[in-house]
Amino acid sequence: MEFFDNHKKLFRTALGLFVGLTLIVAIRPAINNQKNNAPLPNYEPLSEQAYLGKKSFIANGCVACHTQQVRNVDMDKIWGNRPGIAADYAGITRTDFWRNTATLMGTERTGPDLTNIGARQPSMAWNLLHLYQPRAVVGKSIMPAYPWLFQIKNKVGKNEVEVVVPDAYRKGINGKIIASQEALNLVAYIQSLKQTPLPNGKAPMEFLYKKKEAPTGKKGSTLNLPDGKLLYTNNCMSCHQANGEGLKGAFPPLKGSPIVLGDNLELYVNIIMLGYDPRPEYATMNAIGTDNNLTPEEVTAIINHERTSWGNNAKKVTTEEVKKIMDFIKITTKK
Template sequence: MSMLDNHKLLFSNAALFFAGLTVLVAIVPALSNQKQNRPLPGAPALSKEARIGKGIYIANGCVACHTQQVRNIDMDKVWGDRPGLAADYAANVRTDFWRNTATLMGTERTGPDLTNVGTRQPGKDWNLVHLFNPRIVVKESVMPAYPWLFERKKDPAESDVVVNVPAAYLNGDEKIVATKDALYLLAYLQSLKQAALPQNTAVPEFLYKKEKKAAAGEGTAATVDGQALYAANCQSCHQENGEGLPGAFPALKGSPVVTGEDLEKYVDIIMNGYDAREEYGVMPPVGTNMNFTENEVAAIIDHERTSWGNQGKKVAPEDVKKIIDLLKLKTSE
């Protein structure tokens, strides 16, 4: 009897063929990749809070607008120190038995890539304000607000995390308080950092590089664009006009730190952050996180001291380097 005349035999053979093909094409290569690609030695596992936050990230559709993949092309260099590797995703596991969503690489960048956002923008206060209403910190943002991740209270408890939202977004004397879901999502965002490659491992190069005009940190301070560095690293909090956000982030326009003579304090704030003002959130160590050179720090200071009506003195990169070295020495003691 021909197999084509026996539907049971036909479908049984088709099923066996499909199962065998699945093993050869999908399962065996997956097991091989899993064996060959291990997580990088310095890659930390997600904390319990970050794992919950990953679920909230998925539930709110963040992956629709944000990627987590630094491609090996030069235009992606702003999102990470190196192109992504298979090892960067090796530690990802299924969300649960029914859902895969192991990696959240995404396919569209309506918003910026988040591969290294835990290093690029680690600040708790900025992230919470941004989730509450992105237009507060970035006027041009098309990201939706997530007000359901927050509560409005007139008398927050001591254990509540109060978000420093400008008064214009508040009703009377109420306060904005982050819910547990907001804090879980924050923990996940702060966990997104590119792990360092093992020592003596060659770093993959970014392809299709444009002709270099003045790479950040190279050459003299005059060749480094302080305005561009400010826009990329400082503007989201202190704003383009240098006026900050009242009740959230301090102004640099007319700031005594910016226009004053205490250069060591100024450089220390840029490199190591600042947490000495109850009315404002904690500033993260932007300079250390981004590996600023003395030329970059000097260029940012010069831009801030000569913008928005400020009339501070410009600084020499060699003086900045002495302070950076001194700060490193103090930290190591």
């Protein structure tokens, strides 16, 4: 009983148990994880600009609404090409000596997951407009606007980036809306968020609880294609909108578009795969097809969805036609 009456022995024993358990349960496993986990071979560290953008991402509380983790369940398939693994976070270091806000995996998805947002939405114009006024690109968005990251000037200076804002969101603004350096840094960080491809020969973990897919038709027919509406939603809708009408003064409409309804399939596929620099009143389109590694079947499904939606009534195209053009694009871009 003397042991329980001696407060010094009790305190030292409790402290020793606490330190010992901490070493065994927390510190040793953490050290082993650091030794056993390494970044994937093609991992790209953040650039200086993206690193500053990450600090802005933290300062503005973006992590409160956006996660950066793709779980291995089928409902997360829209956020990335594969479930996340430990190696995806192995190359991320502390923000600074005092703060360990490194991975920003988040705890709640009030907004979309950002693990692969750099591939899903690579457009700088879209991201800047989304920061300035989210509802300009997503009508029902509950994300707050960040107008303090932008300046109003009479003219665009050298190396400055103007944000193309639809007239409906320019009320009371007569000058040019210019992105601040902090806004550009933040977009650089967002654009850097891409899943690193696994090394050749490595199979990714499968998504669990997959939904059963109904048979789509005979092989080689236009019915044997992925869901064009879903592909449009994941790759095109953020700019061209769910109704295909685009945004006046920012992104061109696909509804009634002469390119969508026309017979020049080569131009159509080139725009999807290589991007497009349209008329001055619209923002430049990124190479969505190339950036997102879209297959001929996926590109065909997107084209057929756009040619038969929102009142469009054009002839569907086949995978063979699209593949022929994509193969030619690959040959010419390699030269």
